Amino acid sequence: MRLREPLLGGSAAMPGASLQRACRLLVAVCALHLGVTLVYYLAGRDLSRLPQLVGVPTPLQGGSNGAAAIGQSSRELRSGGARPPLPLGASLEPRPGRDSSRGADSGPGPASNLTSLPLPRTTVLSLPACPEESPLLVGPMLIEFNMPVDLELVVKLNPKVKVGGRYTPKECVSPHKVAIIIPFRRRQEHLKYWLYYLHPILQRQQLDYGIYVINQAGESMFNRAKLLNIGFREALKDYDYNCFVFSDVDLIPMDDHNAYRCFPQPRHISVAMDKFGFSLPYVQYFGGVSALSKQQFLRINGFPNNYWGWGGEDDDIFNRLVFRGMSISRPNAVVGRCRMIRHTRDKKNEPNPQRRLCETMLSDGLNSLTYEVLDIQRYPLYTQITVDIGTPS
Amino acid sequence: MMSFVPLLLAAILFPAIQAVQFTKCEMFHLLKDMNGYRDFTLPELICTLFHASAYDTQAIVENEGSTEYGLFQISNKHWCRSDQIPESRNICGISCDKFLDDDLTDDIMCAKKILDIKGIDYWLAHKPLCTDKLEQWNCEKL
Numbered sequence: 001m002r003l004r005e006p007l008l009g010g011s012a013a014m015p016g017a018s019l020q021r022a023c024r025l026l027v028a029v030c031a032l033h034l035g036v037t038l039v040y041y042l043a044g045r046d047l048s049r050l051p052q053l054v055g056v057p058t059p060l061q062g063g064s065n066g067a068a069a070i071g072q073s074s075r076e077l078r079s080g081g082a083r084p085p086l087p088l089g090a091s092l093e094p095r096p097g098r099d100s101s102r103g104a105d106s107g108p109g110p111a112s113n114l115t116s117l118p119l120p121r122t123t124v125l126s127l128p129a130c131p132e133e134s135p136l137l138v139g140p141m142l143i144e145f146n147m148p149v150d151l152e153l154v155v156k157l158n159p160k161v162k163v164g165g166r167y168t169p170k171e172c173v174s175p176h177k178v179a180i181i182i183p184f185r186r187r188q189e190h191l192k193y194w195l196y197y198l199h200p201i202l203q204r205q206q207l208d209y210g211i212y213v214i215n216q217a218g219e220s221m222f223n224r225a226k227l228l229n230i231g232f233r234e235a236l237k238d239y240d241y242n243c244f245v246f247s248d249v250d251l252i253p254m255d256d257h258n259a260y261r262c263f264p265q266p267r268h269i270s271v272a273m274d275k276f277g278f279s280l281p282y283v284q285y286f287g288g289v290s291a292l293s294k295q296q297f298l299r300i301n302g303f304p305n306n307y308w309g310w311g312g313e314d315d316d317i318f319n320r321l322v323f324r325g326m327s328i329s330r331p332n333a334v335v336g337r338c339r340m341i342r343h344t345r346d347k348k349n350e351p352n353p354q355r356r357l358c359e360t361m362l363s364d365g366l367n368s369l370t371y372e373v374l375d376i377q378r379y380p381l382y383t384q385i386t387v388d389i390g391t392p393s
Numbered sequence: 394m395m396s397f398v399p400l401l402l403a404a405i406l407f408p409a410i411q412a413v414q415f416t417k418c419e420m421f422h423l424l425k426d427m428n429g430y431r432d433f434t435l436p437e438l439i440c441t442l443f444h445a446s447a448y449d450t451q452a453i454v455e456n457e458g459s460t461e462y463g464l465f466q467i468s469n470k471h472w473c474r475s476d477q478i479p480e481s482r483n484i485c486g487i488s489c490d491k492f493l494d495d496d497l498t499d500d501i502m503c504a505k506k507i508l509d510i511k512g513i514d515y516w517l518a519h520k521p522l523c524t525d526k527l528e529q530w531n532c533e534k535l
Contacts, residue, residue, distance in 0.1 A: 282443065283529045284522055319521060353456035354445065354466060357521045 130172035136204040137256045141197075143339045149192040155380045158199045164238075165195075165211030165382035167203055176261040178202075178209040178291075179241040181231030182249050183224045184384075185216045190250045190341045195381045201256045209260075210238060211382035213249075217374055220391045224248075225303035225313035227389065229369050232297060234376075234385050244297060245269070247289040250341040257335045260291065265329040266321050267291040271336035278337055286321075286328060287314035288338065299324050301365030308392040311352025320361045415448045418532035423497055431508045436530035437523050443530075444518030450500075451493050463492030465504045466516070472503060484510065 161167045168174070180202070184191065191213065202209050212235050214227040228246045235241055243262035251270050253260075258269060270288030272278040300320035307313035321328065330336060375386040415423065420439045428435045445466040446452040454461050459470040460477055469475040471482050473489040485503035492500050507515050514520060523530075 282440070282522070283526050315518075315521060353454055354461065354517045355456075356517050 127171070127173050130169060130174045130206045133257075134204060134206040136206065138204065139257060140255045140337075141201075143197060143252050143254055145193055145339075145341050149196045151192055151195065151381065154192075154196050154199065158203070158381070160203065161199055161381060163380055164378040165199075165380075166209070166239075167199075168208045169203070169206045172206060174206050174208040176207045176209075176243055177239065177241045178207050178243045178245055178261050179231070179235035179239075180209060180211050180245045180247060180260065181228050181235065182211070182213045182247055182382075183216070183222075183227035183231070184213045184249055185222055187249045191382075193341050194247075194249055194252065197252045198260075199381065201253065202260060204256055205259060205261070207261055210235065210241070213382050213384045215384055215386040217386050217388050218391075220389070221308040222310070223305070223308050223389055225307050225317070226305045226369070226371070227387070229302045229305065229366060230371050230385070230387055230389070232302060232366070233369065234373070238383075242294050243291060244294065245289065245291045248287075251289050252339045252341065253289075254337040254339060255335045258331050258338075260289075262291045262293040262296075263329045265327050266296050268328050268330045269336070270338045271330045272333040273338045273340055275340045279333060280330075284315065284318050286318040290317075296321075296326065298366070299326070301361050301367055302369070304360065304364045305369060306360070306364055306392075307355075309353070312355050312357065316357050316359075319357060319359065323361060414450070417443070417448070417530065418534050420448060421532045424501070427501060427505070430505060431513070433508070433513060434527070436527045437513075437519070440523035440527065440530040441513070441516045441519045444522055445516050450495055450497070453493065460489070462489045463500055464497065465492070465500050465507075467492050467500070467503055467507070472507065 155161075160170075180198075182191070182194070195211070198211075212231045214231045214234070216222060216227055231246070232244055235244070245260050245262075247260075247269075251273065253269070259267075260269065261267075266286075268286055268288075268290050270290075271280050273288060300317070300323075303320075304313055304316050307316065318328070370390070372388040373385060374388055375384075377384045377386075417439060420442065421435055424435060424438060427433075427438055442448060442464060445461075446464050448464065450464050452461075452463060452466065454466065456468070459468050460475065461468045462473065467473055467485070467489070469478050469481055469489045472485050473487050473492065474481060474483040475489040485499075485506055487499055487503065492503070
């Protein structure tokens with residue numbers, strides 16, 4: 001009020017009543033702006049409730065809220081200018097003048113076409129491409145494994161993730177259609193941490209992604225690379241993914257600038273694991289978490305199927321890439337820091353049995369892959385494919 | 394108070410008597426008399442040992458019916474004596490578990506014999522991983 005007095009007092013000296021009206025209009029617009037800000041604040045960041053506040057019937061659930069509303073509202077505010085959505089009947093802020101009440105009345109009118117949630121046709125046409133680097137990233141994160149994880153809570157914390165562990169950004173079109181393949185057997189506790197930490201990160205990275213846990217049935221020695229091959233095959237039956245991230249179940253990135261997507265060269269993601277003192281154990285190391293585009297993967301005939309038991313297959317994969325003239329792309333060692341869940345003995349590395357690198361790229365890989373799918377489960381946060389991969393021949 | 398002293402001594406000595414995992418630069422010092430043996434440079438040897446045992450003197454790894462011991466992952470199939478393979482030729486004339494302590498003189502002696510008789514390809518990681526990009530295995534502190 002004190003601020004307004006000088007204005008009114010001064011208007012007596014100002015030439016013309018029109019200027020006085022202009023000032024009042026300006027004040028009204030500012031108050032409107034403040035009101036809208038207050039509405040957003042009170043609705044919290046959960047903008048899925050905004051349509052309800054505006055009085056528009058809430059449209060499609062699952063996948064078309066939240067982020068879409070952001071895009072919708074901000075576009076509307078830019079173009080609509082003077083008619084931002086106002087809560088009907090809400091006594092949240094004073095109504096300074098006729099403009100706002102008119103705005104409120106006509107809120108559901110012309111504005112409703114925009115605030116009611118996007119039908120795919122109009123949305124796809126008007127969505128911009130996602131930026132090169134997501135604006136949602138937070139940088140270094142605290143990663144801990146001393147608290148239990150309840151997957152039902154994780155589902156609630158990630159409402160935009162669809163069944164099977166699928167997510168598509170609604171605020172922009174992502175060029176990265178990423179299938180994340182996790183080789184797995186009896187590591188449910190690790191998987192829970194992985195899902196808890198990674199789903200928010202992957203969404204912030206604005207990826208169009210799906211999570212595939214490839215579960216080895218039976219008791220033969222674990223064959224990581226063959227499970228990854230199977231993940232590639234099976235994921236492509238769902239969607240035309242163009243990028244494949246292969247991740248061990250117990251590795252969590254510590255900085256969300258470490259992009260879980262593909263690059264012009266094969267990408268090594270877990271470059272600085274705590275297990276290795278946050279450094280690369282050796283330059284040719286390609287284990288842990290890596291990303292290959294569909295083309296890169298096909299170029300090396302996928303991964304070898306004949307590495308049973310721990311170790312060696314990642315060196316083989318490195319060899320295949322080098323043989324095909326590719327090189328490894330990596331983030332810097334700060335961004336590339338990763339935590340491993342499993343508490344191993346305090347050794348920098350665990351020796352694996354000495355084994356020859358097979359150098360059989362042409363005959364051992366996708367073109368020789370045989371397996372049987374025993375079961376596919378679409379859980380809320382991931383798709384689990386249980387497979388029989390046979391035994392070492 | 395008097396009983397505290399032996400306890401303290403024990404507490405100090407206990408970590409000292411456990412097996413050691415060396416760093417890359419410590420390896421340079423420990424293996425200096427292997428430098429140039431059979432024309433192999435130290436970085437090459439140290440790279441090979443990293444992939445074999447991760448510099449762990451206590452490494453013991455099963456490998457398809459035989460077992461490999463220590464820093465150099467010497468196999469009981471031909472090179473040392475163990476209960477698992479009584480018919481081993483035991484070329485190095487030594488019990489395999491002697492390769493699990495911190496005294497490397499016997500390990501080095503046997504490793505030299507392996508290099509003489511079988512060659513560097515006894516260590517399967519050497520060819521794919523230790524024939525190039527050897528700069529990463531240098532020790533800058535020397």
